Amino acid sequence: MNQDQWTAIDSYTNGLLISHDPALEEASGLSAEAGLPDIEVAPNQGMLLHLLARIGGARSILEIGTFGGYSTIWLARALPAGGKLITIESGILFARSARDNIERAGLSDIVDQRVGKALDILPEIEAEGAGPFDLFFIDADKARIPEYFTWALKLSRPGSVIVVDNVVLGGALVDPASTDPAVAGSRGFHELLAGEPRVTATTVQTVGTKGYDGFTLAVVNG
Numbered sequence: 001m002n003q004d005q006w007t008a009i010d011s012y013t014n015g016l017l018i019s020h021d022p023a024l025e026e027a028s029g030l031s032a033e034a035g036l037p038d039i040e041v042a043p044n045q046g047m048l049l050h051l052l053a054r055i056g057g058a059r060s061i062l063e064i065g066t067f068g069g070y071s072t073i074w075l076a077r078a079l080p081a082g083g084k085l086i087t088i089e090s091g092i093l094f095a096r097s098a099r100d101n102i103e104r105a106g107l108s109d110i111v112d113q114r115v116g117k118a119l120d121i122l123p124e125i126e127a128e129g130a131g132p133f134d135l136f137f138i139d140a141d142k143a144r145i146p147e148y149f150t151w152a153l154k155l156s157r158p159g160s161v162i163v164v165d166n167v168v169l170g171g172a173l174v175d176p177a178s179t180d181p182a183v184a185g186s187r188g189f190h191e192l193l194a195g196e197p198r199v200t201a202t203t204v205q206t207v208g209t210k211g212y213d214g215f216t217l218a219v220v221n222g
């Protein structure tokens with residue numbers, strides 16, 4: 001199967017299963033308009049995050065890597081009344097764009113945006129006693145995945161779900177010659193997972209409109 005077929009299938013199924021949604025379309029459109037790169041999750045991956053949050057009955061979500069707020073909106077919309085989502089972004093312009101998109105989606109009361117480097121913000125969140133979180137979406141700098149995952153575990157409870165995006169890196173995950181820090185981050189993360197009895201996890205490869213990559217889905221054991 002070639003890339004065109006994967007893209008055609010995504011277009012067909014997304015066209016049927018994902019309703020026209022002005023807030024989400026504006027979120028991804030505004031990112032492009034502001035000259036932001038197209039690195040947000042694909043629509044069907046956004047829907048998958050939304051479904052995971054709903055299936056797990058998530059009431060609190062922690063996202064690392066807001067970008068323009070596209071995945072944030074998918075996740076925040078899964079929360080019941082009284083639910084809360086904290087999202088962390090280090091890029092000030094990205095965070096500003098996300099704030100506008102989140103406001104336009106009517107989610108400003110639910111979404112708590114934190115601007116700064118995740119490894120600076122996460123200790124603050126811990127100190128505030130904001131956890132435990134029901135669902136984590138880790139989607140920032142890939143070299144730091146092991147640290148973010150360790151933080152997610154610290155801020156979790158049995159049953160918490162942890163999703164880590166872009167762990168396959170176009171197949172570079174298994175390239176022994178790679179010197180890419182992102183590859184080292186994802187390999188380090190998988191090795192960490194292999195020796196971590198507190199979670200059960202799997203990595204799923206994805207192909208579609210955003211190319212070849214994959215995500216890891218983990219649950220914190222009881």
Ligand SMILES: C[S@@+](CC[C@H](N)C(=O)[O-])C[C@H]1O[C@@H](n2cnc3c(N)ncnc32)[C@H](O)[C@@H]1O
Nearest residue numbers: 040041065067070071089090091117118140141
């Ligand atoms: C792949 S994008 C996030 C996409 C977003 N989750 C979505 O699907 O709509 C990764 C984001 O992480 C941010 N980022 C990178 N390093 C970071 C760090 N150390 N702390 C917080 N955010 C970071 C980048 O600025 C970028 O906006």
